[in-house]
Amino acid sequence: MSLLTAQNVYAGYGEADILQGINLQVGGDEIVVIVGPNGAGKSTAMKAIFGLVPIRQGHIEYVGEDITNQPPERMVARGIAYVPQEANVFPSLSVLENLELGAYSISGDITPRLEKVYEIFPRLRERRQQQAGVMSGGERQMVAMGRALMIEPRLLMLDEPTAGLSPRLIDETFERIREINALGIGVLMVEQNARQALGIANRGYVLAGGANRHEDTGPALLADPDVATMFLGG
């Protein structure tokens, strides 16, 4: 069943539309990857889905319900979590506080959720009293994903989770994302490390100039010579 569907979405910041009719779909147990050149509108697409950039035409459906242009608060309440590309932790707050705030909308005991996040990212348990702002890029990314997981989302949206990480940490991050997906969480992810990301993806989209260029299964996109030369650096 389809978890998320974006249909013919036009959206942008000012007068001009950055997104010019994009279409996306994420199934409930899928990892879906969006790749494409810088400035293609990948981050804008994520923001538009999450209600942070106004959609002027087209619509977004989540488990069959129209959620076009709903505020982020409502997205969170429905079980969609989003980790933006930049500034994705609360720097002056501790790791634990970052995670607690992730569960702000949850009433009741959050300890079981916290335990689950610590299971996926044991490093966060060790460093729970640490201020998030002074941590390494890799650790901050874990805090950011941990924060998002605190609502026990059905859909996790990640914007370039491996940006700026060392090759070893990139591998580890993709491994964690597979584990998260194995828990039954749909993942929609923008990635610059396109080959690796498509390697773990069920399906992928190539976005350029604010529109869909290619879409296929991960392996098929990797094998497509057009995609390889144009978007995956040969």
Place this chain on the structure above:
Amino acid sequence: MWIEVTQLFLNGLLLGSILALGAVGATMIFGVLRFAHFAHGDLMTMGAYFALLVVVGLNLPVMVALPIAMLMTAALAVGIDQVVYRRIRRVQPVILLISSFATALILRAVVQMIWGSSNQVYATGIQLPWRLGPLTIKPDHVLIFCTATLLVIAVHLFLSRTRMGKAMRAMSDNMNLALITGIPADRVIMWTWAIGGALAAAAGVFLGMDTRLHPVMGWTLLLPVFAATIVGGIGRPYGAIFGGLLIGCAMELSTLIIPGAYKPAVAFAIMILTLIFRPQGIIKGAL
């Protein structure tokens, strides 16, 4: 010589604790709403006069009137936000700043209309100071300092232990992420005003106890309060406490070398120096 210095230092701590109460609120408001609240001094004035209302009207001691005045001022601050600032939050911050300036003038005029513009006091009569060797300390001063300390501890517990306190820090850390996380901005903003207003009232009441009440009492304290927030790193409550104490002591100790009339200039000078050399505040870290 050192007796005089110690005495001035004690006076500085007293003034500093009053400034700190104002500065914590002003810095939290800045952190969450990104504008310098120019009516903060006049919220202090309002708080002081609300307490006078209770003291005179119900014939209660000022320390009993204090929590009532704090509640009234908290409600006033939330009300002003709902009526004035909420509508213009999405426009440029400078518009907010200017309207807070107008709010300051309105509040002062209201105080003058209701209570007149002459000096007033909570209690007449002279308090016998305690003598500690060569030093003199007024019982009121001890009371003010201790109560201010308790309030600061309460704010600390609120910010570090409660969900709302953490949400407030989160919002001043990263507004966009707070939104994405599903933190209800409007409720956080209301709490920020309530706490800022209550602390401003306490500062006003303490100032009134220490000196006297008059309609510009808070306005004249606004500059040192802003100086304290800047010295402590704007948007950082713990820094504001430190900044308040530092500015208070500096203002009092400066009278050793320059006339007392220049005290506000000392606060101003420290603020300018901070802005030139350490605009992020003079203490390290991101408390």
